[in-house]
Amino acid sequence: MSATTRFLRCGREAVLVEVDDLDTTLTLYAALRAAALPGVIDLVPAARTVLVRIDPAVTTLAAVREATAALRLDPGGGAAGGTVEIPVRYDGPDLAEVARRTGLSPDEVIARHTGTRWTMAFAGFAPGFGYLTGGDPRLEVPRRDSPRTRIPAGSVGLAGRFSGVYPRDSPGGWQLIGRTTVRMWDPDRPEPALLAPGDRVLFRAVPA
């Protein structure tokens, strides 16, 4: 367990486990999944925390804290997922704006977005939406000042140090650089979300 693990009370049926950084979070999440502690009914990984929800009829928060603190974390153990390739048409409405903000040409933005393997860190915002990290640091851009009211499903965006793909039509404030036809969320699949925490993602440019 990392030296600075903190257990934060989150009501009667959950505890928030806070660690140092995203890598440790992914490792902790993988370790908790592998441990399958009795009475743990859900794990919510995020940027620096994993929320552990319990069934109080089966276990206690004290027992879960103790078992979590005793976990052995293998560095890099969280990045054991497979690699998913996502073809993207880079013709998004904010591509020029992202190029201007980063001081890159649009082609360089595309090269850098496709040039590194991203890691799905955690889900949120909507079913099937994964926060992807580990991209080229030059691509860090703020959210748009004014969110759009409707972004089509498959839109590929950037915000902060994250990239992500909108799983369905929704409002949103990310900078949109392209679009994919891959379905990020399909309720008819056994695992409806295309990406799980720990998965690697490689974007590939396809002709516009």
Add this chain to the structure above:
Amino acid sequence: MTMTVLRAGPLTVFKDEGRPGHAGQGVAPSGAVDRAAYARANTLAGNPRGAAALECTLGGLRVRFEEPATVVLTGTDAVLTVDGARTGVEEVVAVPAGAVVAVTMPRRGLRSYLAVRGGFAVPLVLGSRSTDLFAGIGPARPAPGDSVPIGPAPAESARGLPPAGEPATDAPLEVDLGPRADWFTAAAIETFLSAEFTVSPAGDSVGLRLDGPVLARARTDELLSEGMVRGSVQVPPDGHPIIFQADHPVTGGYPVIAVLTPAAADRAGQARPGARIRFARAADPLPGQE
């Protein structure tokens, strides 16, 4: 066995105990907003734990049972009418084939739970029959003309329960402080635990928005998104708290000052716009029982 929907009312959805275990995919637990009232309806109807019921906000539902059925309504002071005849609060009603059953408008509370013996057999989505209005997953909302399947009656017979009694509507909602109470000033914590808040009309099964004094933060940096639970009291930059209800998003980016106890979260789910509420610290759980 089927039930035909004649009128759905302002907001009626299928609910059960929700779909835990899918947060990694961005799917929140959802489930009934008032868990205790939902569980009570199933017990009275003689259903096993977890059978799907209808969560009916502000009455208005009207249905026809095509075969004889056993039904019960809990959660508010609304009652069922059978072919226009009123029944009692929480009365377990034997409905004859072809009878029209309606849910009256509650005067107290917001969400009533209609359970039928056998449960509503709508398809499971990720292990649950709950409609998650935030995520947009789960069974479609019932609409006029829909034919809703009813499951086979369970082997065991229905059980009685002592009357629910009047809820203590003036009692404060009990909370445990944290996980991010340290993001607020001591004065804000004191205000949170003593002031009166008013339920805003802009609330739903995702979150209950409160008007009242502003809760000042001791830290102004941005919190990294983290997991949320039912009953999380999240405070956005405007200082007005939001109580997350069953259909909350899996993660949120604003600090949570406190979390309601499960019983308090149930009561919050029955608070109507304009209702005044207060918060109080819950007694600490006994060692080993938290």
